Amino acid sequence: MQTFRAASPMEQFEIINLVDLSLGSIDISLTNSALWMLICTGAIIIFFAAATRRAAIIPNRLQSTAEVLYEFVSDLVRDTIGTEGRKFFPYVFTLFLWILIANLFGLIPTLPGLPHAAHTFTTTSHLIVTLALSMLTITIVIVYGFWKNGFKFLKLFAPSGVPPLMYILLVPIEVVSFLSRPLSLAIRLFANMFAGHIILKLFAGFVVSLVGAGGFLSVMGLLPFLGAVAVTALEFLVAFLQAYVFAILTCIYLSDAAHAADH
Amino acid sequence: MEVEAAKLIGAGLATIPLAGAGVGLGLIFGNFLTGAFRNPSAAAANQPTMLLGFALTEFTGLLGFTISILILLEIF
Numbered sequence: 004m005q006t007f008r009a010a011s012p013m014e015q016f017e018i019i020n021l022v023d024l025s026l027g028s029i030d031i032s033l034t035n036s037a038l039w040m041l042i043c044t045g046a047i048i049i050f051f052a053a054a055t056r057r058a059a060i061i062p063n064r065l066q067s068t069a070e071v072l073y074e075f076v077s078d079l080v081r082d083t084i085g086t087e088g089r090k091f092f093p094y095v096f097t098l099f100l101w102i103l104i105a106n107l108f109g110l111i112p113t114l115p116g117l118p119h120a121a122h123t124f125t126t127t128s129h130l131i132v133t134l135a136l137s138m139l140t141i142t143i144v145i146v147y148g149f150w151k152n153g154f155k156f157l158k159l160f161a162p163s164g165v166p167p168l169m170y171i172l173l174v175p176i177e178v179v180s181f182l183s184r185p186l187s188l189a190i191r192l193f194a195n196m197f198a199g200h201i202i203l204k205l206f207a208g209f210v211v212s213l214v215g216a217g218g219f220l221s222v223m224g225l226l227p228f229l230g231a232v233a234v235t236a237l238e239f240l241v242a243f244l245q246a247y248v249f250a251i252l253t254c255i256y257l258s259d260a261a262h263a264a265d266h
Numbered sequence: 267m268e269v270e271a272a273k274l275i276g277a278g279l280a281t282i283p284l285a286g287a288g289v290g291l292g293l294i295f296g297n298f299l300t301g302a303f304r305n306p307s308a309a310a311a312n313q314p315t316m317l318l319g320f321a322l323t324e325f326t327g328l329l330g331f332t333i334s335i336l337i338l339l340e341i342f
Binding site (some may be wrong): 079082187191198251 | 314317318320321322324325328329331332335339
């Protein structure tokens with residue numbers, strides 16, 4: 004009888020070099036992570052190129068989908084930042100779409116028998132990727148905050164209308180809260196995707212070991228399989244929700260930067 | 267105590283924040299539903315705030331999970 008062996012749940016996060024490249028002493032190899040980032044970006048570009056190719060007043064199905072996405076993010080930006088948030092719309096839209104597509108593409112099942120390098124890879128399940136995204140957001144917040152408000156941007160840490168003695172307590176809290184923003188943004192997205200995919204592969208591992216045990220236990224393998232299906236459905240929700248949360252928090256931080264001098 | 271055993275116990279203890287996150291999430295969604303049933307017309311406008319609260323609460327649990335994984339995989 005054929006023996007089954009499940010891969011470790013951590014194996015899916017392994018980064019493999021596909022094409023070895025180097026720039027001086029810096030390793031810039033094309034990895035499976037980079038490949039999936041390119042696939043996500045390419046998919047978004049192709050989708051919007053196809054959707055807007057024959058743009059009409061009465062949209063076809065593809066164009067309606069693009070319009071729904073556009074309006075969803077547009078409303079989000081307008082409701083959170085206000086009218087001056089228009090200039091941030093391209094950034095938030097790109098961020099939302101990219102995270103959404105990266106999360107969703109990570110859920111594509113790998114075809115059995117493919118070499119490890121061709122396995123489906125969730126780019127957002129790596130802390131360094133999400134940290135890069137959140138650092139970009141916080142850099143824009145800081146640069147725009149100082150550019151827009153000058154040194155009044157620092158009023159973000161010391162809001163007016165508070166008893167003077169309270170500032171001793173309030174300023175450190177506000178500073179720590181501001182500094183933890185990029186970390187909390189990054190860890191939220193990373194940990195959600197990471198934990199979700201581990202749970203998914205744990206259930207899949209149970210199926211493999213139960214089927215491999217043979218006899219009555221093989222039939223019991225159906226239970227973790229149903230569990231894996233349920234977790235996959237949940238992961239679709241999480242994939243959307245995390246992209247939404249990342250976008251809305253980015254909007255709130257940008258709104259803080261835009262209106263720092265007002266309070 | 268063996269270092270390995272202490273590490274496993276520590277990783278287990280680091281998942282306790284999940285209990286707090288669970289209570290918090292229950293409070294958020296429960297209270298949102300209570301409010302939404304009382305005034306259904308105001309529910310849609312407050313949904314982003316609820317999701318924001320959900321994300322911020324969830325973070326405490328995820329932080330515990332991350333620390334647990336860091337201890338288990340010895341990445342530090």
